[in-house]
Amino acid sequence: MSRIDVCVAACADLFLGAGEILASPMGLIPQLGAKLARLTSEPDLLMSDGEAYLLGEHGIEGWLPYRKVFDVVAHGRRHVVMGANQLDRFGNQNISCIGDHDKPTRQLLGFRGAPGNTVNHRTSYWVPKHSKRVFVPRVDVVSGVGHDRGFHNVHRVVTDLCVLDFATPDGSMRLVSTHPGVTVEEVLDNTGFPLDVGEAGTTREPTPQELELIDKLDPDHARH
Amino acid sequence: MRDKRMSAAEVAAELSDGMTVGIGGWGSRRKPMALVRAILDSPVRDLTVVSYGGPDVGLLCAAGKVRRLVFGFVSLDSIAYDPWFQRVRQQGGIEVREYDEGMLYSGLLAASHRLPFLPIRAGLGSDVMRVNPDLKTVRSPYDDEELVAMPALQLDVALIHLNRADRHGNGQYLGPDPYFDDLFCLAAKRRFLSCERIVDTAELDGPPQSLLTNRMMVDGVVETPNGAHFTSCVPDYGRDEKFQRHYAKSAADQELWPSFVDQFLSRGETGYQLAVQGMS
Numbered sequence: 001m002s003r004i005d006v007c008v009a010a011c012a013d014l015f016l017g018a019g020e021i022l023a024s025p026m027g028l029i030p031q032l033g034a035k036l037a038r039l040t041s042e043p044d045l046l047m048s049d050g051e052a053y054l055l056g057e058h059g060i061e062g063w064l065p066y067r068k069v070f071d072v073v074a075h076g077r078r079h080v081v082m083g084a085n086q087l088d089r090f091g092n093q094n095i096s097c098i099g100d101h102d103k104p105t106r107q108l109l110g111f112r113g114a115p116g117n118t119v120n121h122r123t124s125y126w127v128p129k130h131s132k133r134v135f136v137p138r139v140d141v142v143s144g145v146g147h148d149r150g151f152h153n154v155h156r157v158v159t160d161l162c163v164l165d166f167a168t169p170d171g172s173m174r175l176v177s178t179h180p181g182v183t184v185e186e187v188l189d190n191t192g193f194p195l196d197v198g199e200a201g202t203t204r205e206p207t208p209q210e211l212e213l214i215d216k217l218d219p220d221h222a223r224h
Numbered sequence: 225m226r227d228k229r230m231s232a233a234e235v236a237a238e239l240s241d242g243m244t245v246g247i248g249g250w251g252s253r254r255k256p257m258a259l260v261r262a263i264l265d266s267p268v269r270d271l272t273v274v275s276y277g278g279p280d281v282g283l284l285c286a287a288g289k290v291r292r293l294v295f296g297f298v299s300l301d302s303i304a305y306d307p308w309f310q311r312v313r314q315q316g317g318i319e320v321r322e323y324d325e326g327m328l329y330s331g332l333l334a335a336s337h338r339l340p341f342l343p344i345r346a347g348l349g350s351d352v353m354r355v356n357p358d359l360k361t362v363r364s365p366y367d368d369e370e371l372v373a374m375p376a377l378q379l380d381v382a383l384i385h386l387n388r389a390d391r392h393g394n395g396q397y398l399g400p401d402p403y404f405d406d407l408f409c410l411a412a413k414r415r416f417l418s419c420e421r422i423v424d425t426a427e428l429d430g431p432p433q434s435l436l437t438n439r440m441m442v443d444g445v446v447e448t449p450n451g452a453h454f455t456s457c458v459p460d461y462g463r464d465e466k467f468q469r470h471y472a473k474s475a476a477d478q479e480l481w482p483s484f485v486d487q488f489l490s491r492g493e494t495g496y497q498l499a500v501q502g503m504s
Binding site: 053118 | 277297313314315325327344346347349400404
C-alpha cells in the first residue's frame with residue numbers, strides 16, 4: 001500500500017453520511033475517492049462524468065449539462081472537492097490569481113464556481129502537495145469562502161500529508177490525522193499558520209478490499 | 225422566410241469599436257472560432273468580451289482586441305491556463321469584471337428576461353464583491369435575506385457555433401451540452417450563429433429538444449465547416465489536442481508566436497483550414 005492509496009481512502013471518507021447527493025470531485029485522487037465511497041460506504045452518491053452525464057453503475061443515468069449543475073449548486077444537494085492554489089486557516093481558498101487582482105503576478109483559472117459552491121453546499125479541498133505556498137496566512141483573492149466569513153460549510157482538507165478539518169470553536173483549521181509515516185512536525189513545518197494539533201491521530205489505511213477496488217478503478221496506476 | 229446566410233467577414237463587419245460581444249461555448253468547447261478569427265482579421269478594437277473563456281479569449285487578447293473581459297474563468301480544459309490571457313493579465317493589459325461562473329449565468333438570464341438584475345447567493349463573503357466594487361446586494365422583501373444583485377449582462381452582439389442550422393437561424397446542437405448559447409442570443413441585440421453545415425429545415429433531424437435556437441433568436445447564419453477548430457464540436461469532431469498544445473506552446477513563447485500567426489492566422493479562414501490539414 002502506498003501513501004496515495006491512503007489519500008484516496010481519506011477522500012472516500014469525505015462523503016461518509018452524504019446519502020443521495022451529487023459528488024463533484026475535481027482531480028484524479030478525489031475522483032477515485034468518490035468512486036470508492038460509492039462502491040463501499042455511500043452507494044447512493046450521484047456522480048457526473050465531467051461532461052454532461054450522470055454516470056451510474058451501468059452507464060448513463062441522467063443528464064447534467066453545465067447549466068443544470070448550477071441548479072444543483074443553488075439547490076444545495078452537492079459536495080464538491082476542489083483544488084486550491086492558496087488556502088488559509090479558516091478555509092478561504094484562492095484559484096483566481098496570485099498577487100494584486102488589478103495586476104496579478106500570476107493569473108490562475110479565475111473564480112470559477114468557488115464563490116457559489118461555498119455559500120451553497122458542503123465543500124472540501126484536495127491539496128496534492130502540502131506546502132507553505134498553499135497553506136498561507138492570508139490568501140490573495142478569496143474565491144472559495146471560509147468559516148470566518150459567514151454561514152459556510154467547509155468540511156475537510158485532504159493533503160499528501162494529512163487530513164484537516166475546522167471543528168474548533170472559531171472554525172479555524174485543525175489537524176485530524178497525519179498519514180502513516182508522517183509526523184505532526186512535518187505538517188507544521190509545511191503549514192504557514194498555527195494549527196490545532198491537540199487530538200491528531202493517524203489516518204486509517206484502506207482495507208484489503210478497498211485496495212482491490214482502488215486498483216480496479218485505476219488499473220493503469222495513473223494515481224502514482 | 226428570410227435567408228440569413230452571410231460570411232464570417234460580414235459578421236465581423238457588424239461589430240464596431242467598443243461593443244460588448246458575448247461568445248458562446250465553454251472553455252475549449254464549441255467556440256465560434258471561425259467568427260473569432262474573422263474578428264482578428266477586422267479593424268475592430270476596444271471590445272468588451274463576455275465569455276466562459278477558452279482560446280477565444282486568448283486569441284482576441286493576442287490581437288489586442290479586448291479592452292475589458294467579463295468572465296468566470298479562462299481555461300483550455302486539457303491545458304489549465306491560456307498563456308495569452310495570462311500574459312495580458314499579468315501585464316495589466318485589460319480591464320476585468322471577474323465573477324463566479326453561476327453569476328455570469330444569472331447576468332445573462334437577467335438580460336434575456338429584460339430584468340435589471342437577478343438575485344443570487346454566489347459571491348457573498350468572497351472577493352467577487354471586493355474586486356467588483358460596483359456590485360450591490362439586495363434584501364429579500366419577504367424575509368430580509370441579503371443576496372447579490374447580479375446586474376444584467378446586456379450584449380450588443382452574440383456569437384455562437386452549433387453543429388447544424390437552416391438558413392433562417394433554426395440551430396441544432398448534436399453534442400451532449402447546450403452550454404449557454406441560447407442565453408447569449410437572448411441577451412444580445414444582434415445574434416450570429418456559425419455552424420458546421422447549413423441544411424434544409426426538414427433535414428434538422430434528431431431529437432426536437434436538440435433544436436437550441438429558433439429563427440427569432442438569430443440574425444445571421446454562417447456555414448463554417450470545422451469552424452470551432454481547435455475546440456471541440458462533438459459529435460462532428462473532438463478537440464484537436466495536438467493543435468491546442470501547439471497553440472499553447474506558441475502562445476507561451478513570444479519568439480514562437482509570430483510564426484504561429486504567419487502559418488495559421490495570416491491567410492484567412494481558408495488558409496487556416498489548409499494549414500491545419502497540412503499539420504495533421
